[in-house]
Amino acid sequence: MPADAERKSIFAAKLASPSRLADGVSDAIAAALFDGRIAPGEALPPEGEIAREFGVSKPIAREALRQLTSAGLVSTQQGKVARAKALSGEPMDRIYAYAVRSSLTRLQEANEMRRVIEVGIARLAAERRDPRGLEVMRQAVLDMHAGIGKPGDFTEADIQFHLGLAMATGNAMIRIQMEGMRSVQREVSELFSRRSNRTNADWLATVERHQAIYDAIAAGDTNLADRRIHEHFDAADIASLEVAGKLGGQSA
Structure with a gap:
């Protein structure tokens, strides 16, 4: 992955609805996946870094990654960083x-x-x-x-x-x-x-x-x-x- 300063350009979004923070985080990460800012197989930033970048708690970042995993956009394994998956049906x-x-x-x-x-x-x-x-x-x-x-x-x-x-x-x-x-x-x-x-x-x-x-x-x-x-x-x-x-x- 790029250095921390470069990572901040990956997710170009502000969270508009505080009541649905996890949805906002997952939407921003999904947008980066769909437009190619994150390539298939590439590691996503660690959970804590995602939380800091979006100004949310770690549980919110974790829920966002869970949503993306359920949608088949991200693969996760216990103790390992999440990775982008190739877009498929x-x-x-x-x-x-x-x-x-x-x-x-x-x-x-x-x-x-x-x-x-x-x-x-x-x-x-x-x-x-x-x-x-x-x-x-x-x-x-x-x-x-x-x-x-x-x-x-x-x-x-x-x-x-x-x-x-x-x-x-x-x-x-x-x-x-x-x-x-x-x-x-x-x-x-x-x-x-x-x-x-x-x-x-x-x-x-x-x-x-x-x-x-x-x-x-x-x-x-x-x-x-x-x-x-x-x-x-x-x-x-x-x-x-x-x-x-x-x-x-x-x-x-």
């Missing part, structure tokens, strides 16, 4: 994982949420075409081909494709949101991939739908990307009805 992913495993109804709702979100993402991805995201999508399609007949491999490639879709927007918050939906994607993909009546043609059709989405986005055709992502979710909805018929006893 991990906290949301944990919540969605509990939800989609609780009942078929929650799983269907989560997949509906995916459709609403990813349609908008596909259009923006076609407008911006971030090369890193396009490469992740391209490789994921190849991995899906290689994973035909192997549900675990196919599922991971499917998840990577949709992460690449988000990355192609060039928007870090959208990428975090997609990471937060990985448990939903995994649950849906595994259910569909493990259907006993799934034929080789079914596997290929799924890969081809992903290829079509990639092609539309790589071409920068927003309307075609919109149509292809709708077609993909229409097909998923049909498969969902089949799964629902087999698992209907799990509804909430």
Whole structure:
């Protein structure tokens, strides 16, 4: 970490509400994390120093760090300084994982949420075409081909494709949101991939739908990307009805 004099420039905030001091401290530290003043893996100042810098007690500083840890922005270990974590959708992913495993109804709702979100993402991805995201999508399609007949491999490639879709927007918050939906994607993909009546043609059709989405986005055709992502979710909805018929006893 920098020297004490330099550290004071990290948290550019004054605490406006004395009644919510811990919230004010955590907000200021989070702002430093989000705008890059504190890099992933970097140690935060010690608890006592944070308290002095903000003019609060150590318990207030400790509560602020606890809030940041709960949000997945900071990692803490007993007897060690807190460290910044890379921004990710991990906290949301944990919540969605509990939800989609609780009942078929929650799983269907989560997949509906995916459709609403990813349609908008596909259009923006076609407008911006971030090369890193396009490469992740391209490789994921190849991995899906290689994973035909192997549900675990196919599922991971499917998840990577949709992460690449988000990355192609060039928007870090959208990428975090997609990471937060990985448990939903995994649950849906595994259910569909493990259907006993799934034929080789079914596997290929799924890969081809992903290829079509990639092609539309790589071409920068927003309307075609919109149509292809709708077609993909229409097909998923049909498969969902089949799964629902087999698992209907799990509804909430």
